[in-house]
Amino acid sequence: MLDLENLAAGTLSKGYLSPKLGYPVKIPYFILKGAKPGPTVLVTAGVHGAEYASIDAAYRVTKLDPKTLSGTVVILPIISTPAFTSRSIYINPIDYKNLNRLFPGMAEGTFGEKLVYWLTEEFICKADAYIDLHGGDMIEALTPFTIYQAGHTSSHELAKAFGIELLVASDSEIMSFTAGARQDIPSILAEASGQGLWLEAEVERLRLGVERCLIHLGLLEGELEPKPHKDLSEFAWLRSEHEGLWYPYAVAGDRVKKNQVVGEVKSLLGEPLQQAISSIDGIVLFSVSSLAINADDPLLGIGA
Template sequence: MNTDPLIIAGEEVKPGTRATIQIPVARRYTAGDVALPVRVVHGRKPGPRLFVSAAVHGDEINGVEIIRRLLRQSVLKQMRGALIAVPIVNVYGFIAQTRYLPDRRDLNRCFPGSSKGSLGARLANTFLQEVVEKATHGIDLHTGSMHRSNLPQLRASLAEPGVEELARSFGAPVIIDAELRPGSLRQAVSVLGVPIIVYEAGEALRFDELAIKAGLRGVLSVMRSLDMLPASKSQRRPVEPFVAHGSTWIRAPESGILVSQLTVGARIEKGQRLGAVSDPLGTEETQVVAPTSGVLIGRTNLPLVNEGDALFHVAVFEKLDTAADEVDYFQGVHDPPT
């Protein structure tokens, strides 16, 4: 927490100023340049330096809109410390509207990367050096993968120093205590000693207003908990997050057409009929039954399924009634004050 200028890609951002920086990544084979767009807001007073990133998977665009709205918040004029906003990390995938890099690698398995490695390794290495190493805390914004919707939730390694405080201050109703995956941004950031949480909400290539509003509200809440922003004047009580005791994906028992009216956030009871998989003629139908009680935190939106496809993601809680009630409360939360 100091008042020194923040230097990114050789550009100096002094306290009390803002800057848009293009971090060079590579050149296209058409001779054009590829760069990471970064917006830095450096407060006049010292404080934490928070990076907020999105589109590590290029088709996960809710986070891009969350960051766009975040940067328009007038309360940032009162900010302490620095905000480093990177709305599009996987520029290649974002342009192509795909999850992956041009070589079909998953950028979120390329960290920490290398300056002499694959395209993904070089991009990952650049992001770590120019953004993460300048920060004291991080929030990475994601959505469900293609044709899957996620209830707003957090993935975090709660045993890592400072992570649980970040996760609880975000205000999403569900926290998944998730192990660090090799090659992921979350693992690489944790190795550097920077507390990080991952926000998951909505579906790829779709704007989900609930997911966007909740994400914006969550980032602002984290910034307040870090004393980067003044306390909120809202009279509505914050959402109480619940840590899932575990979670399970319920898979298709047969191939066919999935028929289900369930929406994310629904309470699930063990033995409940979640839907059915039918053949196109309707002559054969197999019921999909919940093996456990919990809250539906993710589901497929594609009705055409193969045997073994993941259909419903159910989080399990020790206090299911209270957790389910909190999810219902969360879904009625209003817009954040600006």
């Protein structure tokens, strides 16, 4: 773990971390040590290496003036550097596992399991709050939303403070925010942008969300402008049963009805294989935007 106690107040420190994972990695870090004491907040991005708006937003957070902070902000802008450099979607290219389905990780596991264990033990469990920035992957269109652990009140409050309207309560046991909530640490996962883009408005949406959370947590001075929010308790994913061609009939942001056909998978000969049918009334939170689809790939996710 980084030695936060002995850093000079009001300063920025940065460098690389090389945890022993059985594969050489260099993970960039930034520490904003506030001029005054206060909570320690962990901000991560790049758990998925091609979610670029979230990564750029994390880098922008490093530009905060530490002299304005009461507390410490630790920023790890690219957790999965192998996935980032290889432009890998969903998975890391070392053990081909999705890091955000491995929490809290394993000390004696595969590369991804050990990376997640290191992140959990050395950073998440030692923070007072945790913000994990994400977005749609290279082949996903997405409408912004924030996820938190269902029933964890302080995480719900942090999600509201972030300022994105749609808030999804999740019962996941294997995602980043779960690892924090298990330690009673307010923890959220905020999503914006996708499709390999890092457009200014979406990068700023995420950066400003982090700043709003820092105000909420008392690290920054200021008043939070109230933002409307809508609580969602369901997140239904539709997956492909086949390899083939994907034709979506609904896209991110669309409202759909239960039993509505929201897309179709066809064979490489153009023959119908599967209708994707919504199981709930709700809003499409993400939709796969590539024509190519593989068996068990997500097609879209619907929140309600």
